[in-house]
Amino acid sequence: MSENKQGGQSSQYEPRAVEAKWSEVWETEHIYKFDQGSNKEIFSVDTPPPTVSGKMHIGHAFSFSQQDFIMRFQRMRGKNVFAPFGTDDNGLATERLVEKMNAVRSKSMDRQEFITLCLKTLESIRPQYIRDWKRIGMSCDFDIFYTTINEHCQRISQKAFLDLVKMGRAYRKFAPVIFCPHCQTSIAQVEMEDKEKSTTLNMIKAKMAGGTFILYATTRPELHPACVGISIDEEGDYCTVKRPDGEVWTISKDAFERMKEEFQLVLNDTFKGKDIIGKTVEIPLANPVRVSHDISAKTEYGTGVVYYCSYGGLDCVEWMARHKDAEPILIMDESGKYTHGPYKGMESEEARIKVLEDLEKSGNLLKKEHMKHVTNVHERCATPIEYVAMNQWFIRYLDLKDVFLERGNELQWYPPHMKNRFDNWVKGLQWDWCISRQRFYGVPFPVWYDKKTKEPIFADESLLPVDPLKDLPKGKSREDILPEQDVLDTWATSSLTPQIAIQLMPQSLQEKLFPMDLRPQAHDIISFWLFNTVVRSHLHHDSLPWEKVMISGWALDPHGKKMSKSRGNVVEPQVIIEKYSADALRFWAAGSKLGDDLPFQEKDVMTGQKFVKKLWNAAKFSFIHLESYKGERPEKLEVMDHWILSHLQRLIKACTETFEDYEYVRTRLDTDKFFWQMFCDNYLEIAKDRLYTEDEAGKDGKLSAQFTLHHVLLAILKLMAPITPFITEEIYQQYYAKKEGKASIHISSWPVSDPSLESKEAELAGGLFLDVLSAVRKWKSDQNLSMKKEVQKITISAPDEAKALLSLVLGDLMGVTNAKDIVFGAKAARETGNYQETKIKISVEQ
């Protein structure tokens, strides 16, 4: 290659080739291997297993990079880093992906066939998916690997479930769950989102004993056949009112005030809600119910009368829980269709139209009011969710809310305010944890039921993992039992990641690894993954799962909006890496404080790319001048060398302290600034004069500069190594690796500040030096002159103490300003930058 210059080294940095090269070397040389035999202090990380979705997205790249900064820092600090890597590949997300990729529907397939298809599909995409994580430079030990569907995880998950059964913490109950009629499965609360829909609020009248009517309003009229009750506020004021045609209605007093004009109502009689409790109401299209009191009924809303169905919404579910005597009327099956009477086979939308027609015909529909309201929909298909009752397994934990709050207090949160989200969630908990899912693909419950007694039969622990659909309990035949069909909630398994990862290690190590040091994750799943893991660890081990949590923010689009496929503002990290390099993307990810969201701006990645190239060029320059350097320390340091070394010591201290507190952004900002301004723009320019010197007289000055160059560049590389691991490795390997006897910069030691290199005097002299240099540069700029332009004489007027300091650095000052002479005198005119305490002026003669 003709563009190759000195040393046969290509003058251009080629990130693609270099990053691919080091990825491979790190893997084949096991650079990030957890050392099982070591006595070094362990730093164990409960790394998040990303959900296999085909491709890593930019939010992953953002938060995983931040985790990796910490892991790399701790490794360089001498810790034995335990960083497993897992993939989360069970649950609905995976089912959806497999259905989409293979154009199938799980529910219309044979169950075993679908499971086989899931496993096969995952096998084909998982390796590529994991490659994305290696590509951004995750320094996990990829040999400590799990997938949440593999045997190891299934065994641990099933064992933990059986333990909960023994403790009396797991129980089975017939109860409503959130159900998606489109996907025909129960879903988790986290899978719901709000969506505003236009609909009608319908006012209905129902006949009461004595020929009067009670009024209620509903947005879900199609659930009439499932009406289980009517409630009012027993302490509220209600009334009967008369219409012009003589019909008598019962509504709240508040409602009367609002409705009297529209319906020309005349007040008939007023009374308290309790006066009508127990009265029978003939609900249209349904069985009669009795009026009851309920805390959710308020006279100021609607008509002050509420009708409840099984199940119209969470309010109805809660109502049923409070009214134990009411029997649910189940009108929807697992296909999301109605099973009752004339509406059989219809879905909600269709039934709503039909029911309204029927109500109108029977004269029970008084009014349809168009309105917009927010409904819960399934995030994946935008279908409004339903509540359907089924047999479910739960983990009983509502009694432990205070304990969980205390666990939250024991945890160290980075950043601290993220604990509020945890507290907020725990305080708001109202339901035990439903851990069963009516799906095909997941970890099965290790449970069968006796056909006769319906009692559960639990699997023998020594035989785990089991699949009740295939396996049989000891001593039973297929005819005796019914297998549990449900699978475990994916969170029920992923809440065990510390145990899953640690149990991949020999028994002797397991105790040392638990509790772990750190859980890194993003803030969106504090109430799920983080909370659930705390729950499981408390229940199974009476301990926190880890000492600390670090919570990353989100990557947003350039305007600060959430990225989503539907908005079309998604940025693919693979494209960015291809265009700019993984280092550049990581440099961007280091640009916000931990926990803060960061808008993705391509220009910020470009800034990272420029840093990488600048580092490459600065190193190239340095190595040219270090060829003759043998590693010796000069007897006496030049003042300007001492100046930058002194600043470097402060930088090292600051970066170390802040990195310990997970504030990697300080290291990025401070080191970047130090590198660019202090090292490149100033120090290298200052040192050039001495570095290019070949004669004997300048030997000492050159050696001092070489020592400094060697030292400062190495420190910069190491400080930036956790953030930009590829370029720093590439440069390190070209020069430092052999000298330090390390296979990789990433297992070399983090810099330690050296007090002998600090000098207040040198820092002061250097500061004045830069003031003068800046003034000279400004003068040259004003004259439209090249910075290299030689000048005859620079006159400096300054107080004595400044003169004394500047006289220490006149040689370098002459070199960098290319001045033939520098004198102290009175006739200077131009002010330098530092006019606070030391009034310095200069003038320049061409």
Added chain:
RNA sequence: GGGCCCAUAGUCUAGUGGCUAUGACGUCGCCUUUACACGGCGAAGGUCGUCGGUUCAAAUCCGGCUGGGCCCACCA
């Protein structure tokens, strides 16, 4: 409705009591300078959201307001 976070030049951002308020991108002028023109030097650009308080001193601490964002709840 409850909780939390945020508000600094055109844009993103640093700065948790005291320097002339940081850096980058963008803008303008100049410099082919032998590591780098994806560079260098210089310039313009900010009443640090708003009102009040604490203090010798506030972008920084406290309170009110306004505007954004996130989570939870409600939504007959």
